[in-house]
Amino acid sequence: xxxxxxxxxxxxxxxxxxxxxxxxxxxxxxxxxxxxxxxxxxxxxxxxxxxxxxxxxxxxxxxxxxxxxxxxxxxxxxxxxxxxxxxxxxxxxxxxxxxxxxxxxxxxxxxxxxxxxxxxxxxxxxxxxxxxxxxxxxxxxxxxxxxxxxxxxxxxxxxxxxxxxxxxxxxxxxxxxxxxxxxxxxxxxxxxxxxxxxxxxxxxxxxxxxxxxxxxxxxxxxxxxxxxxxxxxxxxxxxxxxxxxxxxxxxxxxxxxxxxxxxxxxxxxxxxxxxxxxxxxxxxxxxxxxxxxxxxxxxxxxxxxxxxxxxxxxxxxxxxxxxxxxxxxxxxxxxxxxxxxxxxxxxxxxxxxxxxxxxxxxxxxxxxxxxxxxxxxxxxxxxxxxxxxxxxxxxxxxxxxxxxxxxxxxxxxxxxxxxxxxxxxxxxxxxxxxxxxxxxxxxxxxxxxxxxxxxxxxxxxxxxxxxxxxxxxxxxxxxxxxxxxxxxxxxxxxxxxxxxxxxxxxxxxxxxxxxxxxxxxxxxxxxxxxxxxxxxxxxxxxxxxxxxxxxxxxxxxxxxxxxxxxxxxxxxxxxxxxxxxxxxxxxxxxxxxxxxxxxxxxxxxxxxxxxxxxxxxxxxxxxxxxxxxxxxxxxxxxxxxxxxxxxxxxxxxxxxxxxxxxxxxxxxxxxxxxxxxxxxxxxxxxxxxxxxxxxxxxxxxxxxxxxxxxx
Amino acid sequence: xxxxxxxxxxxxxxxxxxxxxxxxxxxxxxxxxxxxxxxxxxxxxxxxxxx
Amino acid sequence: xxxxxxxxxxxxxxxxxxxxxxxxxxxxxxxxxxxxxxxxxxxxxxxxxxxxxxxxxxxxxxxxxxxxxxxxx
Numbered sequence: 001x002x003x004x005x006x007x008x009x010x011x012x013x014x015x016x017x018x019x020x021x022x023x024x025x026x027x028x029x030x031x032x033x034x035x036x037x038x039x040x041x042x043x044x045x046x047x048x049x050x051x052x053x054x055x056x057x058x059x060x061x062x063x064x065x066x067x068x069x070x071x072x073x074x075x076x077x078x079x080x081x082x083x084x085x086x087x088x089x090x091x092x093x094x095x096x097x098x099x100x101x102x103x104x105x106x107x108x109x110x111x112x113x114x115x116x117x118x119x120x121x122x123x124x125x126x127x128x129x130x131x132x133x134x135x136x137x138x139x140x141x142x143x144x145x146x147x148x149x150x151x152x153x154x155x156x157x158x159x160x161x162x163x164x165x166x167x168x169x170x171x172x173x174x175x176x177x178x179x180x181x182x183x184x185x186x187x188x189x190x191x192x193x194x195x196x197x198x199x200x201x202x203x204x205x206x207x208x209x210x211x212x213x214x215x216x217x218x219x220x221x222x223x224x225x226x227x228x229x230x231x232x233x234x235x236x237x238x239x240x241x242x243x244x245x246x247x248x249x250x251x252x253x254x255x256x257x258x259x260x261x262x263x264x265x266x267x268x269x270x271x272x273x274x275x276x277x278x279x280x281x282x283x284x285x286x287x288x289x290x291x292x293x294x295x296x297x298x299x300x301x302x303x304x305x306x307x308x309x310x311x312x313x314x315x316x317x318x319x320x321x322x323x324x325x326x327x328x329x330x331x332x333x334x335x336x337x338x339x340x341x342x343x344x345x346x347x348x349x350x351x352x353x354x355x356x357x358x359x360x361x362x363x364x365x366x367x368x369x370x371x372x373x374x375x376x377x378x379x380x381x382x383x384x385x386x387x388x389x390x391x392x393x394x395x396x397x398x399x400x401x402x403x404x405x406x407x408x409x410x411x412x413x414x415x416x417x418x419x420x421x422x423x424x425x426x427x428x429x430x431x432x433x434x435x436x437x438x439x440x441x442x443x444x445x446x447x448x449x450x451x452x453x454x455x456x457x458x459x460x461x462x463x464x465x466x467x468x469x470x471x472x473x474x475x476x477x478x479x480x481x482x483x484x485x486x487x488x489x490x491x492x493x494x495x496x497x498x499x500x501x502x503x504x505x506x507x508x509x510x511x512x513x514x515x516x517x518x519x520x521x522x523x524x525x526x527x528x529x530x531x532x533x534x535x536x537x538x539x540x541x542x543x544x545x546x547x548x549x550x551x552x553x554x555x556x557x558x559x560x561x562x563x564x565x566x567x568x569x570x571x572x573x574x575x576x577x578x579x580x581x582x583x584x585x586x587x588x589x590x591x592x593x594x595x596x597x598x599x600x601x602x603x604x605x606x607x608x609x610x611x612x613x614x615x616x617x618x619x620x621x622x623x624x625x626x627x628x629x630x631x632x633x634x635x636x637x638x639x640x641x642x643x644x645x646x647x648x649x650x651x652x653x654x655x656x657x658x659x660x661x662x663x664x665x666x667x668x669x670x671x672x673x674x675x676x677x678x679x680x681x682x683x684x685x686x687x688x689x690x691x692x693x694x695x696x697x698x699x700x701x702x703x704x705x706x707x708x709x710x711x
Numbered sequence: 712x713x714x715x716x717x718x719x720x721x722x723x724x725x726x727x728x729x730x731x732x733x734x735x736x737x738x739x740x741x742x743x744x745x746x747x748x749x750x751x752x753x754x755x756x757x758x759x760x761x762x
Numbered sequence: 763x764x765x766x767x768x769x770x771x772x773x774x775x776x777x778x779x780x781x782x783x784x785x786x787x788x789x790x791x792x793x794x795x796x797x798x799x800x801x802x803x804x805x806x807x808x809x810x811x812x813x814x815x816x817x818x819x820x821x822x823x824x825x826x827x828x829x830x831x832x833x834x835x
């Protein structure tokens with residue numbers, strides 16, 4: 001039987017960093033609370049008999065958010081063999097609150113006092129012997145980022161497996177007596193002490209799992225009534241007793257250095273400053289995209305696209321194939337299909353790497369939760385919570401973890417709304433599409449990428465306003481009680497590792513799904529329905545595209561190639577670039593040899609290209625993200641609704657941009673285009689500004705809540 | 712049928728087969744299209760060991 | 763009855779009680795906002811809401827509407 005070792009602790013205390021250090025895996029880490037939302041497991045490096053489990057961070061074993069439920073259910077019902085409780089040494093008081101609950105479970109606990117190096121830097125001192133003695137468990141100083149002490153903590157934990165683990169007494173005598181009495185009423189179960197406390201707190205979920213007979217419940221209620229006096233709630237009494245106990249423990253074992261001005265507070269005085277915060281945020285986002293798309297990244301991309309995949313590789317391979325006298329169709333498949341298609345995607349790798357580097361840095365340093373703090377008020381006036389912003393920031397890397405991160409949002413309709421709108425944010429895979437359009441038609445202007453990002457946010461906001469006024473999403477926004485973690489300078493090694501890992505995923509995707517898609521696209525566009533090799537315009541692909549292309553004429557790109565590219569984008573968004581690479585790469589070879597970007601410029605006006613870009617950014621996400629939506633919504637109907645909504649939204653946006661853009665550029669009023677555009681605009685404005693029928697219901701709720709408070 | 716055809720054809724066929732296998736494996740694993748932070752239960756070296 | 767919502771930036775206040783019951787109140791207690799806890803009001807966000815406070819040595823942000831259930835002395 002392998003030993004099950006669980007890592008438990010507060011959000012952002014470094015559990016996943018330690019998990020990665022212990023198992024040698026590469027789970028995502030970041031400096032904000034709630035990075036991990038699911039249980040992950042891996043084998044201990046050097047000892048495959050120990051299974052290490054990474055639990056989502058929790059403040060308490062109460063059952064209020066989804067990730068708390070995951071951790072709590074696991075700890076209670078599956079009973080790991082030993083718990084390593086990771087305690088953030090720089091924030092010891094609140095972290096020990098969970099410790100006092102974990103030690104009640106009857107499972108051996110070892111405390112890993114993490115970020116011990118930061119504590120030493122601050123000048124605080126902790127008497128480890130004393131602290132451990134008071135808490136009843138061994139305390140081992142660790143630094144998960146630097147991988148010191150982690151092994152020691154695990155070895156200690158493994159040595160405790162199977163041993164008795166007496167709980168510590170942290171309540172006063174009266175409550176302690178009540179708890180002992182309740183415990184004696186319970187049947188023989190593991191974690192009976194913990195259950196006794198939960199029953200005392202009147203935790204309905206805990207009572208449900210126990211299914212106590214009515215007379216026992218009545219007896220317990222009598223004990224609670226007897227012990228709780230002067231109108232306090234038992235929950236509050238327990239919480240206060242725990243914190244009082246911790247205060248005593250901390251004051252006798254921790255010596256604080258004289259307080260100096262916290263560097264985090266100094267940084268915050270600028271980045272969350274009343275006047276500077278929003279400009280700083282805009283500047284940061286602009287800088288990220290400017291650096292990655294326009295300057296450093298594009299230098300690399302230009303070379304890879306034009307030279308490496310434009311000349312060196314195709315010329316070399318063509319020469320080789322010609323020398324070997326391979327069939328023309330096979331040469332076409334390899335050079336025009338695979339090299340052009342995959343090359344068009346891989347060409348954007350330099351830009352992606354720079355973007356990933358910037359984003360990893362921002363995630364690790366602690367700025368992301370400040371952004372949620374700054375944006376909450378804005379988001380709330382659109383019916384969303386600032387917490388929705390974090391999934392969206394993650395989604396700038398990939399929508400899938402972004403959608404999953406929505407689990408930290410308590411309120412169900414908010415969570416659904418976040419899942420639905422997160423796909424609007426331009427993810428890493430959409431970046432090549434942006435870079436292609438920006439490069440081919442807009443001379444790499446930085447405003448193209450920035451405007452795409454803003455368009456994504458605008459789409460989220462507009463959807464928030466529209467959807468909040470429907471019955472499906474009515475209700476108050478989630479509470480926004482969030483910890484603001486201290487800033488720290490990220491370790492370059494960890495930022496680089498995340499960057500390379502994401503870059504590698506991008507390459508892997510290009511070598512698998514993109515490769516297959518481009519080969520299929522190449523086949524479809526070179527053969528007709530009778531499997532004869534034909535000109536692209538008579539191919540199967542052209543006929544498929546032509547059926548759908550009239551739909552996109554009002555959007556300015558009713559061209560079968562663009563339609564096909566959009567369709568293949570559903571498999572993976574990079575495919576849009578790969579497909580265009582194959583379709584125009586062939587044209588390049590067949591016609592006058594002009595560059596494929598020049599051909600794009602000939603086929604699409606800037607306005608049409610921008611409308612194409614927006615449609616591809618906003619319409620239904622890739623299949624992987626659709627799968628994530630399905631998992632989070634847990635309903636096929638909701639998933640279909642999300643897809644339909646996103647596609648309709650993208651269609652209307654692109655249509656409005658194209659038609660009004662054309663009108664403003666040419667000054668000619670074309671009624672066939674403008675009339676539907678105006679009708680749609682009026683419709684959207686109506687949805688935006690109509691009265692919220694459900695607002696009154698909200699007020700009534702507020703009154704009820706208030707009434708309850710008065711009681 | 713020239714040697715060139717045979718070799719080039721084999722290389723392409725192997726590449727495609729490899730891509731299919733890689734995708735199927737990833738799917739089986741519950742992994743997404745390949746970003747970090749997915750819900751793949753095992754990752755990194757553990758992930759490869761599990762296979 | 764003064765609540766945390768009305769506390770000024772830079773003010774040091776002491777929690778008197780948390781109004782009501784439910785998930786929100788429970789979360790606050792779990793985070794260490796209890797009868798007698800000292801709070802330092804760090805700042806408010808650019809648009810006047812939410813606010814950031816320092817409690818038990820860490821930074822926490824919460825909305826004015828949520829701060830309204832925390833009665834201070």
